[in-house]
Amino acid sequence: MKIDLHVHLDGSLRPSTVWELAKEQGIRLPVSSKEELSCCLRVPEDCNNLTEYLKCFDLPLLVLQRREAIERVVFELCEDLAGQGLTYAEIRFAPQLSLEGGMNMDEVVEAAIDGMNRGLTEYPSLHAGLLLCFMRGKENDLLNDRTLETAKKYFGKGVVGVDLAGAEALFPTENYRELFRRVREAGIKYTIHAGEAAGPESVRCALDFGAKRLGHGVRAVEDKELVERLVQEKITLEVCPTSNLHTKLAKDPYSHPIRTLFDQGVRVTVNTDNMTVSDTTLEKEYNFLKQYYNFTDSEIAKIQEYAREAAFFEG
Ligand SMILES: [Zn+2]
Numbered sequence: 001m002k003i004d005l006h007v008h009l010d011g012s013l014r015p016s017t018v019w020e021l022a023k024e025q026g027i028r029l030p031v032s033s034k035e036e037l038s039c040c041l042r043v044p045e046d047c048n049n050l051t052e053y054l055k056c057f058d059l060p061l062l063v064l065q066r067r068e069a070i071e072r073v074v075f076e077l078c079e080d081l082a083g084q085g086l087t088y089a090e091i092r093f094a095p096q097l098s099l100e101g102g103m104n105m106d107e108v109v110e111a112a113i114d115g116m117n118r119g120l121t122e123y124p125s126l127h128a129g130l131l132l133c134f135m136r137g138k139e140n141d142l143l144n145d146r147t148l149e150t151a152k153k154y155f156g157k158g159v160v161g162v163d164l165a166g167a168e169a170l171f172p173t174e175n176y177r178e179l180f181r182r183v184r185e186a187g188i189k190y191t192i193h194a195g196e197a198a199g200p201e202s203v204r205c206a207l208d209f210g211a212k213r214l215g216h217g218v219r220a221v222e223d224k225e226l227v228e229r230l231v232q233e234k235i236t237l238e239v240c241p242t243s244n245l246h247t248k249l250a251k252d253p254y255s256h257p258i259r260t261l262f263d264q265g266v267r268v269t270v271n272t273d274n275m276t277v278s279d280t281t282l283e284k285e286y287n288f289l290k291q292y293y294n295f296t297d298s299e300i301a302k303i304q305e306y307a308r309e310a311a312f313f314e315g
Contacts, residue, residue, distance in 0.1 A: 002086045003307040004271050004282050005191075006215055006238035008165075009093035009112075010060045011274025013073050014080070015041050021063035021072075029059070041276050043246045050197040050247040051167050056277045065101030070111035071118070078119025082126040084281055088311055091116070092131035092163050095150060096143035105150040113158035129160030129313045131191065134179060136166030144179055152186050160312035161189035163215060169197035173205040180209040189312045191238065195219040196249060200226050213238060213310055218249065220266075221257035231265045236310035240273035241288050242280040259293040262303070269307040 015038040022029050031037045043056050063069055074091065081089045095108040103111075112130055120126060132151045134144040151162050162183055164176055173194050183190050193215035195203035200223035206214055207229065217237040220226045230237070239258055241250070250256040262268050270285045272278065289295040295303075 001088075001304050001308060002084070002282055003269070003304060003311065004081065004086060004089045005213070005236075005269055005307055005310060006240055006271035006273055007077075007081075007089060007091055008274050009073060009077060009091050010057050010064060010097070011277040012077055012080075012272070013041070013060050013063075013276055014076055015276065017073060017076060018060060018063055021069050025063060025066065025069070027062055042279050043277050047246050048248060050169065050249075053243075053247045053277070054167060056274075060276075061097050064098045065103070067103060067107060067111045070098060070108060071115040074112045074115030075119045075122075078116060078123060078126060078128060080275070081128070082119070082123035084283065086126055086282065088127045088308070088313065090129050090131050090160060090312060092133050092165070094133035094135050094147070094165060096135060096140065096147055105146050106153065109150050109154050109159065113154065116158060127313060130154075130158055131161045131163045131312070132159055133163045133165040134176070136164065136168065136171035136175075138171070140166075144176075148179065148182060148186070148188075151183075151188055155186075155188050160314075161191065163190065164192045164194075165215070166193075167197065168193060168202060172198065173202045173209075177205075177209060180211075184210055191215055196244075196247065199223075203230075207233065207235065212236065216240065216244065216249070218244065218257050218261065221260055227261065227264055227266060230261075230267075234267060236267045236269060236306055237261065238271050239268050240271045240278075241285055242278045243273035246278055253288065253292045256292070258289065259295075262295075262299070267306040267310070268303060269310065270303055271307075 019034045019037050095105045098108045132147050191213035192206040192211045194206035196216035199219045203220045213236045215238050244250045272280050
């Protein structure tokens with residue numbers, strides 16, 4: 001059983017595909033070779049925070065404005081995940097970031113569903129679902145409303161839930177209270193990026209919204225009572241260790257809170273976040289846990305069990 005609950009489509013594109021799509025679509029890239037492009041798609045060594053990390057997504061998004069491109073990259077991601085031995089993945093992306101080429105949100109999501117279905121047919125050992133991301137930002141309210149409408153339409157038909165992504169330090173979780181009230185009302189499952197670039201108050205807020213799963217959530221460790229609440233309410237954290245190093249949530253491999261949270265009984269899971277941007281795989285993340293935090297095979301199995309129990313997919 002190998003499960004990734006937190007992998008972003010646009011952060012996990014094959015560099016060779018970005019190159020080909022750019023060529024096909026006549027998009028000029030700021031590099032002259034495929035090798036250079038691989039470097040460009042990876043987070044730079046000197047990345048200081050989440051806001052800078054998110055800049056790595058500008059280039060992938062340029063090539064994700066057409067139907068065939070979306071279908072292709074979702075298929076390829078399924079192929080890559082199946083190739084790495086995954087049995088289940090929730091692939092997330094923000095359909096509102098693919099509207100520049102004239103598609104509407106339904107078309108973006110349908111293209112993604114088609115790509116996923118093709119992947120799952122070809123690789124039957126893999127199961128998967130899509131999470132549609134709302135985006136934090138002043139100008140995103142209307143687009144977030146439309147994302148919710150699209151999620152309602154495709155929920156249970158490839159879409160398994162929604163998420164809130166984007167610059168958490170700049171746009172507080174609190175701003176999305178009304179949006180998540182409507183998500184709850186619609187009966188759609190949801191996770192929220194919280195406790196990554198912002199602290200315990202963001203996590204508390206997401207819990208108040210009724211979230212049972214949190215993207216990252218690791219900064220809850222700064223507040224003892226909040227950690228107890230996570231345990232009591234059986235909240236699952238979608239932890240992405242390598243990504244946390246890149247956004248400087250953890251300043252070095254030895255100062256990541258995953259061991260502390262796990263030992264305190266929090267349901268932590270391990271995920272990749274962005275396979276290309278963070279140059280990682282689920283296997284590398286497990287190895288990180290073993291290498292720096294002495295996780296045993298049975299502890300890793302426990303983490304996988306937490307992931308299975310938190311999966312949104314049904315049937
Ligand atoms: Zn994420």
